[in-house]
Amino acid sequence: xxxxxxxxxxxxxxxxxxxxxxxxxxxxxxxxxxxxxxxxxxxxxxxxxxxxxxxxxxxxxxxxxxxxxxxxxxxxxxxxxxxxxxxxxxxxxxxxxxxxxxxxxxxxxxxxxxxxxxxxxxxxxxxxxxxxxxxxxxxxxxxxxxxxxxxxxxxxxxxxxxxxxxxxxxxxxxxxxxxxxxxxxxxxxxxxxxxxxxxxxxxxxxxxxxxxxxxxxxxxxxxxxxxxxxxxxxxxxxxxxxxxxxxxxxxxxxxxxxxxxxxxxxxxxxxxxxxxxxxxxxxxxxxxxxxxxxxxxxxxxxxxxxxxxxxxxxxxxxxxxxxxxxxxxxxxxxxxxxxxxxxxxxxxxxxxxxxxxxxxxxxxxxxxxxxxxxxxxxxxxx
Amino acid sequence: xxxxxxxxxxxxxxxxxxxxxxxxxxxxxxxxxxxxxxxxxxxxxxxxxxxxxxxxxxxxxxxxxxxxxxxxxxxxxxxxxxxxxxxxxxxxxxxxxxxxxxxxxxxxxxxxxxxxxxxxxxxxxxxxxxxxxxxxxxxxxxxxxxxxxxxxxxxxxxxxxxxxxxxxxxxxxxxxxxxxxxxxxxxxxxxxxxxxxxxxxxxxxxxxxxxxxxxxxxxxxxxxxxxxxxxxxxxxxxxxxxxxxxxxxxxxxxxxxxxxxxxxxxxxxxxxxxxxxxxxxxxxxxxxxxxxxxxxxxxxxxxxxxxxxxxxxxxxxxxxxxxxxxxxxxxxxxxx
Numbered sequence: 001x002x003x004x005x006x007x008x009x010x011x012x013x014x015x016x017x018x019x020x021x022x023x024x025x026x027x028x029x030x031x032x033x034x035x036x037x038x039x040x041x042x043x044x045x046x047x048x049x050x051x052x053x054x055x056x057x058x059x060x061x062x063x064x065x066x067x068x069x070x071x072x073x074x075x076x077x078x079x080x081x082x083x084x085x086x087x088x089x090x091x092x093x094x095x096x097x098x099x100x101x102x103x104x105x106x107x108x109x110x111x112x113x114x115x116x117x118x119x120x121x122x123x124x125x126x127x128x129x130x131x132x133x134x135x136x137x138x139x140x141x142x143x144x145x146x147x148x149x150x151x152x153x154x155x156x157x158x159x160x161x162x163x164x165x166x167x168x169x170x171x172x173x174x175x176x177x178x179x180x181x182x183x184x185x186x187x188x189x190x191x192x193x194x195x196x197x198x199x200x201x202x203x204x205x206x207x208x209x210x211x212x213x214x215x216x217x218x219x220x221x222x223x224x225x226x227x228x229x230x231x232x233x234x235x236x237x238x239x240x241x242x243x244x245x246x247x248x249x250x251x252x253x254x255x256x257x258x259x260x261x262x263x264x265x266x267x268x269x270x271x272x273x274x275x276x277x278x279x280x281x282x283x284x285x286x287x288x289x290x291x292x293x294x295x296x297x298x299x300x301x302x303x304x305x306x307x308x309x310x311x312x313x314x315x316x317x318x319x320x321x322x323x324x325x326x327x328x329x330x331x332x333x334x335x336x337x338x339x340x341x342x343x344x345x346x347x348x349x350x351x352x353x354x355x356x357x358x359x360x361x362x363x364x365x366x367x368x369x370x371x372x373x374x375x376x377x378x379x380x381x382x
Numbered sequence: 383x384x385x386x387x388x389x390x391x392x393x394x395x396x397x398x399x400x401x402x403x404x405x406x407x408x409x410x411x412x413x414x415x416x417x418x419x420x421x422x423x424x425x426x427x428x429x430x431x432x433x434x435x436x437x438x439x440x441x442x443x444x445x446x447x448x449x450x451x452x453x454x455x456x457x458x459x460x461x462x463x464x465x466x467x468x469x470x471x472x473x474x475x476x477x478x479x480x481x482x483x484x485x486x487x488x489x490x491x492x493x494x495x496x497x498x499x500x501x502x503x504x505x506x507x508x509x510x511x512x513x514x515x516x517x518x519x520x521x522x523x524x525x526x527x528x529x530x531x532x533x534x535x536x537x538x539x540x541x542x543x544x545x546x547x548x549x550x551x552x553x554x555x556x557x558x559x560x561x562x563x564x565x566x567x568x569x570x571x572x573x574x575x576x577x578x579x580x581x582x583x584x585x586x587x588x589x590x591x592x593x594x595x596x597x598x599x600x601x602x603x604x605x606x607x608x609x610x611x612x613x614x615x616x617x618x619x620x621x622x623x624x625x626x627x628x629x630x631x632x633x634x635x636x637x638x639x640x641x642x643x644x645x646x647x648x649x650x651x652x653x654x655x656x657x658x659x660x661x662x663x664x665x666x667x668x669x670x671x672x673x674x675x676x677x678x679x680x681x682x683x684x685x686x687x688x689x690x691x692x693x694x695x696x697x698x699x700x701x702x703x704x705x706x707x708x709x710x711x712x713x714x715x716x717x718x
Contacts, residue, residue, distance in 0.1 A: 001384060001385065001386065001387055001388065001391070001450050001629065001632075001633050002383070002384050002633070003383055003384075003385060003630065003633050003634075003637075003641075004383065004637070004640065004641075005383050006383065009383065068383060258709075258713055261706065261709060261710055261713055262713055262714075264710075265710050265713070265714060270706060270707070270710045273703060276702070276703045276706045276707070277699055277702050277703055277706075279702075279706045280653065280701070280702025280703055280704075280705045280706040281653075281657075281702055283650075283702075283705055283706060283709055284627070284650055284653045284654050284657075284702060284705065285623075287627065287650050287654075288623035288624075288626055288627055288654055291385075291626035291627060291629075291630045292622060292623060292626040294383065294385050294626075295385045295386075295622075295626050295629075297383070297385070298383065298384055298385035298386045299385075299386070302384075302386055308618060308622060309622050309626070312618070312619050312622055312623075315619065316619065316623070361608075361612070363615075364608070364611070364612040364615040364616075365608070365611070365612075367615040367618060367619075368605075368608075368611035368612065368614055368615045369611075371615075371618065372591055372611075372614055372615065372618060373591070373595075374591070374594065374595065374603075374605040374606065374611045374614060375595065375602075375603045375605055375606040376606060377602070377606040377607065377608070378602070378606075
C-alpha cells in the first residue's frame with residue numbers, strides 16, 4: 001500500500017497545474033447561452049493542447065491517460081476552479097462508445113468534432129415512462145429503405161438545445177424481449193421532426209430538455225454497434241458515465257466544505273461544539289468519499305474491474321453534498337437563501353444529486369443485487 | 383498510487399483469516415464470553431506466531447513491520463471477534479514504541495512483543511481493556527498527559543463492560559510521563575482500534591447477508607425486500623467507508639514525514655469507524671429481526687464489541703471536533 005502518487009502521476013499533476021494556471025477563461029458571463037458559448041471556447045483551448053479528453057487514445061487527440069491520470073485531470077480541473085468542457089457528454093460518453101462499437105468511418109466522422117466542441121452531443125436514453133427501467137423504452141424506429149424513421153419522446157436530455165448529435169436508443173423490434181429489440185443510433189438533431197423543449201429546473205436554469213421526435217430520419221450508416229444490439233451499446237455508455245467525473249465532483253464538494261469551514265471560522269463558530277461536530281461529520285464523509293474513490297482506482301488498475309467501492313462513490317457524493325448544503329443553510333441563515341447567491345443555488349441544485357445519473361434507490365438496488373448478491377424481488381403481478 | 387495490500391500483506395490477511403476461522407469460532411467466543419475467561423490456547427498460539435510484536439521494531443524483539451500489517455491483524459481479530467488481550471497489548475506497544483523514551487521502550491517493548499507480558503491503554507475516565515492482567519498500562523489523564531504505569535503502581539478496579547468477550551477495568555494512578563507526552567502514540571493506537579472495528583463490521587455484514595438470503599417471509603427471502611436490501615447496501619457503504627479511512631490512516635502512520643501526518647488521518651479513521659460500524663452492527667440486529675435480539679444469536683456480540691471499541695480513545699464526537707480544529711487551523715494557515 002502506497003498512497004503517494006508515482007513520479008509520472010505527480011509530474012502529470014504538476015503539468016496540469018501549470019497549464020490551468022496560465023489558462024484562465026475568466027468569469028462566466030451572464031445568461032445561459034453566453035455561459036455555454038464560454039464553456040465551448042474553454043473546450044477549444046483544452047483541445048488545442050490535447051487536454052479536452054486526456055483518457056482518449058493519442059490517435060484521436062487524447063493523451064492515452066490511465067484511469068488514475070484521468071482522475072487527476074478532473075481533480076485538478078476542479079481544484080483550479082476551471083469549468084467542465086461544454087461537450088462533456090460527447091467526451092465522456094459518446095466518444096468512448098463510438099471508439100468501442102463504431103466503424104472506421106464513424107470514428108473518422110465523429111470523434112474529432114466531439115473533442116473540439118464543434119459538434120455537441122446529448123444522450124437520448126430516458127423517456128417519460130422509462131427512466132430507471134431503461135429497457136422499457138418505447139421510442140420507435142421503423143425501417144424505410146436505407147433509413148430509419150423515428151417517433152417518440154425523450155426527456156431529461158441535458159444540453160439538447162446546443163446539440164448537433166444525439167445518442168439515441170430506440171426500439172426496432174417490438175416482438176423481441178424488451179432488452180433485445182433495441183438499437184443505438186447517432187441522430188442528427190438539426191432536421192425536421194426533432195423538437196427540443198427546455199425544461200426549467202428547480203434552480204430556474206434550463207439544463208435539460210424534453211425531446212419530441214416525429215418522423216425524424218436516420219440513415220443506416222448511423223446505427224452504432226448493429227441493429228438489435230442497443231442494450232449492450234447503451235450499457236457501455238452508462239458504464240462510462242461516472243468515469244473521472246466523480247473526481248471533479250468530489251473536489252467541488254471539498255471546496256464547498258472548506259469554504260463553509262472558513263466561513264464558520266470567520267464568524268468564530270468553530271468553538272461551538274455543535275458546529276464543530278457537524279462540520280467534523282461532513283469532513284469525515286467528504287474524506288471517506290475521496291479515499292473510497294481512490295481505492296476504486298487501484299482496484300480497476302490492478303484487477304481490471306471495479307470493486308465494491310466503485311458502486312458506492314456516487315451515492316456517497318450525492319448524500320454528502322446534500323447534507324453539506326443543508327447544513328450551510330442552517331449555519332449561515334437567511335443570507336444563504338437569497339436568490340442568486342452561491343449557497344442558495346447550491347442548496348437547490350443539490351436536490352438533483354440523488355436523482356441524476358441513477359437515483360440513490362436504484363444505486364442501492366444495484367449494490368444489493370450485484371455486489372451483495374441479494375435476491376431480486378419478483379415483479380408484482382396484478 | 384496503490385491503495386491495495388502488497389502480496390505479503392495479502393498473505394498475512396489470508397493466514398490470519400484461516401487460522402482464526404478454525405481457532406476462534408463463534409462457539410469459542412460464546413464460551414469465553416459466558417465463562418468470563420479468555421481462550422488461553424488461542425493467545426498462546428498468537429504469541430507463538432509473533433503477532434503481538436508485528437509492529438514492534440526488531441531492535442526490541444518485534445517483527446519490525448508497520449501499522450498496515452498491524453491493522454490487517456486487528457481487522458481479522460475483529461472479524462473473528464477473538465477473545466484475547468491482543469488489541470490492548472498492541473495499543474500499549476504502539477504508544478510506547480512511538481512516544482516512549484529509550485528506557486521505557488527497552489523496559490517494556492521486548493516483553494510486549496514476545497507476548498510474555500500484556501499491556502493496556504486507555505483513558506483515566508474511561509474503560510481500560512485488560513488492565514487487570516496487564517504488566518504495563520498507558521493511561522491518558524483527564525489533563526491530556528499520557529502516563530506509563532507499571533501494574534503495581536496502578537489502582538485497577540475490574541468492571542463488566544457490555545462487551546463480555548473482553549475484560550475491562552477502571553484505572554487510576556500517577557506513573558511516569560510517557561516520553562514526549564505521547565499523542566502520536568495514541569494516534570497509532572487509535573488506528574488499531576479503528577481496524578478492529580472494520581473487521582467487526584465486515585463480519586456483521588456477512589452474517590446478515592447469509593441470514594437475509596436464507597430467511598423467508600411471504601414466500602420470499604427477506605433480503606429481496608428493499609427495506610432490507612437497502613439496509614444491507616447501507617451496511618456495505620458504512621463498512622467500506624470505515625475501511626477506506628482506516629487503511630489510509632494506517633498508511634499515513636507508516637509514511638511518517640513523507641505522508642500527511644497522522645493526527646488528521648487517525649481522527650478521521652476513528653470518526654468513520656466508530657459511527658459507521660456502530661450503525662452496521664445495529665442494522666445487523668435489526669435485519670435479523672426478533673432472532674437478532676436474543677442471547678442465542680451471535681450477532682449481539684458484534685454490536686457490543688462495536689459499542690466499546692467506538693468509545694475507546696474517544697468516541698466519534700471527540701474525534702470529529704478534533705478533526706475540525708485541525709482542519710480549521712490548516713485552512714487558516716493556507717489562507718495566511
